[in-house]
Amino acid sequence: xxxxxxxxxxxxxxxxxxxxxxxxxxxxxxxxxxxxxxxxxxxxxxxxxxxxxxxxxxxxxxxxxxxxxxxxxxxxxxxxxxxxxxxxxxxxxxxxxxxxxxxxxxxxxxxxxxxxxxxxxxxxxxxxxxxxxxxxxxxxxxxxxxxxxxxxxxxxxxxxxxxxxxxxxxxxxxxxxxxxxxxxxxxxxxxxxxxxxxxxxxxxxxxxxxxxxxxxxxxxxxxxxxxxxxxxxxxxxxxxxxxxxxxxxxxxxxxxxxxxxxxxxxxxxxxxxxx
Amino acid sequence: xxxxxxxxxxxxxxxxxxxxxxxxxxxxxxxxxxxxxxxxxxxxxxxxxxxxxxxxxxxxxxxxxxxxxxxxxxxxxxxxxxxxxxxxxxxxxxxxxxxxxxxxxxxxxxxxxxxxxxxxxxxxxxxxxxxxxxxxxxxxxxxxxxxxxxxxxxxxxxxxxxxxxxxxxxxxxxxxxxxxxxxxxxxxxx
Numbered sequence: 001x002x003x004x005x006x007x008x009x010x011x012x013x014x015x016x017x018x019x020x021x022x023x024x025x026x027x028x029x030x031x032x033x034x035x036x037x038x039x040x041x042x043x044x045x046x047x048x049x050x051x052x053x054x055x056x057x058x059x060x061x062x063x064x065x066x067x068x069x070x071x072x073x074x075x076x077x078x079x080x081x082x083x084x085x086x087x088x089x090x091x092x093x094x095x096x097x098x099x100x101x102x103x104x105x106x107x108x109x110x111x112x113x114x115x116x117x118x119x120x121x122x123x124x125x126x127x128x129x130x131x132x133x134x135x136x137x138x139x140x141x142x143x144x145x146x147x148x149x150x151x152x153x154x155x156x157x158x159x160x161x162x163x164x165x166x167x168x169x170x171x172x173x174x175x176x177x178x179x180x181x182x183x184x185x186x187x188x189x190x191x192x193x194x195x196x197x198x199x200x201x202x203x204x205x206x207x208x209x210x211x212x213x214x215x216x217x218x219x220x221x222x223x224x225x226x227x228x229x230x231x232x233x234x235x236x237x238x239x240x241x242x243x244x245x246x247x248x249x250x251x252x253x254x255x256x257x258x259x260x261x262x263x264x265x266x267x268x269x270x271x272x273x274x275x
Numbered sequence: 276x277x278x279x280x281x282x283x284x285x286x287x288x289x290x291x292x293x294x295x296x297x298x299x300x301x302x303x304x305x306x307x308x309x310x311x312x313x314x315x316x317x318x319x320x321x322x323x324x325x326x327x328x329x330x331x332x333x334x335x336x337x338x339x340x341x342x343x344x345x346x347x348x349x350x351x352x353x354x355x356x357x358x359x360x361x362x363x364x365x366x367x368x369x370x371x372x373x374x375x376x377x378x379x380x381x382x383x384x385x386x387x388x389x390x391x392x393x394x395x396x397x398x399x400x401x402x403x404x405x406x407x408x409x410x411x412x413x414x415x416x417x418x419x420x421x422x423x424x425x426x427x428x429x430x431x432x433x434x435x436x437x438x439x440x441x442x443x444x445x446x447x448x449x450x451x452x453x454x455x456x457x458x459x460x461x462x463x464x465x
Contacts, residue, residue: 012417050403058305
C-alpha cells in the first residue's frame with residue numbers, strides 16, 4: 001500500500017485492526033507523517049462539510065408549505081406520487097425492513113394534527129408484497145368540467161404525509177364549506193381522511209362519518225384506492241384487491257364491505273381509475 | 276361532476292423511501308424533508324428555538340440519517356420519523372446546553388476549541404469548487420456518502436470501478452495540491 005492509500009484508509013476507517021495499530025505506531029514516530037495525516041484529516045473533513053452544505057442547499061430548495069405556493073405544492077406531491085407508484089413494486093420485493101409498532105409519545109405530541117397517520121396506520125411487523133398489478137398503475141388526478149376544482153382538492157395524498165394537506169388549504173384563505181371537525185383540527189370537508197384499524201376486531205368493514213373513513217382489516221399491506229365523486233351528493237368508492245366497494249356515509253355505523261356486482265358500475269369505476 | 280382518485284399504500288411507502296435513501300436517492304431525501312418538516316421543526320420551536328434554528332437542526336438531523344442510511348450501517352428498527360425525531364431531540368438538547376454554557380461562561384472568554392476550523396473549511400470549499408463537478412462529486416460520494424467504487428461508477432456513469440478509483444485518486448491529488456497552495460505556513464503548525 002502506498003502512503004496515500006494508507007492515510008486514506010486510516011482516515012476513512014478502512015484499515016483492519018493490525019494495519020491500524022501499525023500505522024499509529026508509525027505516526028507516533030514520524031512527525032512529518034503526522035503533519036501530513038493532520039492535513040489530510042482536515043481536507044477529508046472539509047470535503048464532508050462541503051457535501052453537508054450541498055445537501056442543505058438542496059433541502060432549502062424544497063418547498064415546505066407555508067411560503068410555497070399551493071400550485072407548486074400540488075404539483076410536487078403529484079410528481080412524487082407518480083415516481084412512487086412506478087418504483088413501488090420492485091422495491092417492495094426486496095424491502096425487508098421491519099418496523100415497530102410504537103411511536104414514542106413525544107412524537108405524537110409534536111405532530112401537527114391528529115391526522116398524522118401514526119395512529120391511523122400502525123405498521124405491522126411483517127411486510128407483505130403488494131399486488132403487482134395494483135402497484136403498476138399510476139395515481140391519477142383528474143378533474144372533469146371544472147378545472148378549478150383542483151384547487152379545492154389535494155389530489156394525491158401519500159400516506160406518510162405528516163403535514164396535513166388541509167392545513168395548507170386552510171392557510172390559503174380558502175373557505176370551508178362544511179368545516180368538518182375532527183379531533184382538535186379543522187379538515188377540508190372535501191377530502192376524505194382515511195384511517196386503518198387492523199386489530200382484528202373487524203375484517204373488511206368500514207365506517208364513514210363526517211369525512212373520516214375508517215377501514216377495518218388488512219389494508220396496511222396492500223395498495224388501495226379511494227375514488228371520490230364530487231357532485232351534489234358526494235359518493236365514495238373503495239378499490240382494493242381487484243374489487244370495488246361502495247362507501248355510503250354518514251350512518252356512523254360500522255358496515256361490512258360488500259363488493260359491487262353491478263357490471264355497469266364496475267366498468268364505470270374502472271374507467272375513472274384508468275383515466 | 277368532479278372526481279378524484281387517490282391511492283394509498285401505507286407500510287410500503289416507508290420501506291420504499293428508506294430503500295431509496297439507502298440507495299442514495301436524493302429525491303427521497305427531499306420527500307422526507309418535506310413530509311416531516313412541520314413535525315420536526317415544531318419540536319425546536321416549541322422548545323424555545325427560532326424557526327431558523329428549527330430548520331437547521333432538522334436539516335442536520337436529516338443529513339445524519341442520510342449518511343447513516345447510506346453507509347449501510349443503519350438497521351432501522353423504528354419508523355423513519357421516530358428515528359429522525361430522536362436525532363433532532365439530541366441535537367437540540369446539545370444546542371440548548373451549549374447556549375446555556377455560553378451564557379454562563381461569557382466572562383471566561385468563550386473558549387472555542389477550534390477557531391480556525393471554519394476558515395479552513397472555507398479554504399477547502401473554495402478548492403473543491405475549482406475542481407469541477409465530476410471531481411467534486413467523486414470525492415463527496417467517497418468521503419461523505421461512503422459509497423463504494425462500484426456505486427460511484429454507477430452513479431456517475433464511469434465505465435467501471437477502476438475508472439472510479441483512478442478518478443478518485445487523481446481528484447484527491449489535485450485537491451491536496453490546491454489546498455497546500457492555499458494554506459498559509461502557520462496552518463501546518465498546530
